[in-house]
Amino acid sequence: MLIFDWDGTLVNSIGRIVAALHMAARECDLPPRSDDELKAIIGLGLPEVVLALYPDLDDAELAERYRHSYSTNYLQLESKPSELFPGVADAMKAFRAAGYKLAVATGKGRHGLNRVLADQGWTDFFDTTRCADETASKPAPLMLEEILAECGVPAERALMVGDSLFDLEMARNAGMHSVAVGYGAQPLATLSSCGPRLMVEHFSELRAWLTSHATKPVLGMSEHVERVE
Incomplete structure (x- = not known):
């Protein structure tokens, strides 16, 4: 997941x-x-x-x-909605086609998330979503725990992908691996302190990494950290 x-x-x-x-x-x-x-x-x-x-x-x-x-x-x-980062739209379609369960865990409120999902045509795209105004805020693990429980996925079979320390700390608090992206709110030099499973500077690198590990247990709990250059 x-x-x-x-x-x-x-x-x-x-x-x-x-x-x-x-x-x-x-x-x-x-x-x-x-x-x-x-x-x-x-x-x-x-x-x-x-x-x-x-x-x-x-x-x-x-x-x-x-x-x-x-x-x-x-x-x-946001009268003109913010754009998806390069590579996101194609990668998300590929993740869905590959059989991954997909979810969103965000600091946005529910009204705001529903609006932007509709803007992107993704109202029914994700298996589930959680917002900060309907559960505990990051970095508490409750948001992730609720997502995993709803989807029937154990923590060791999921990855949290985020651009802030709160995202990665939340994943760690939930016993879950994380992926740090360095193009958002905080740089990889800051995010590396949380020990993410993977660090990338472009979203397409996550897609390539998952594809290259398609037959390997990449979602299993491991201490090895990878950096995509």
Whole structure:
């Protein structure tokens, strides 16, 4: 089974997320955060984002205004949906044809994920999906545990593919291997600390790796880490 993060892994939306967070901070008169600080929290649910960026903020009304401002600005920036990363569309079709079960585990809310799935024509493409507003936020393992239970797949037979430490930590907490992609929110130099099974700089490299290991137990638990150059 292959489980994917959405933003920064399948879809090139990181720049818009960062821009919307900057806009929300300005509109709410909150201290600005750097691009790197904002990228470091991508993957969390919105309540956890506010706590991570502004841990001393004890004004619930202001926190809610910030969340609303971010959501509003992001939707405006997404009036033309973010594009899939190169190689994603063809690879996902190939994974489905090869018989993999496919899922999404995202920090997005359900409404937001349903919207972008519809934009891509993928409403019925995945076996299941989980969002941060209907379960525990990353890096807690509950999101993955629910996906595995619903699909009847043991953790050792699944891979979590993501671009943030939260994705990879969630996989590790669930006893699952992960694949780190270095083109999204965080670089491979940062993601390598979580010991991913594979590290890639282009989505097509994941497809090639899985194809080359088609007759091997690539989803079995192993300590060997591979880097696709």
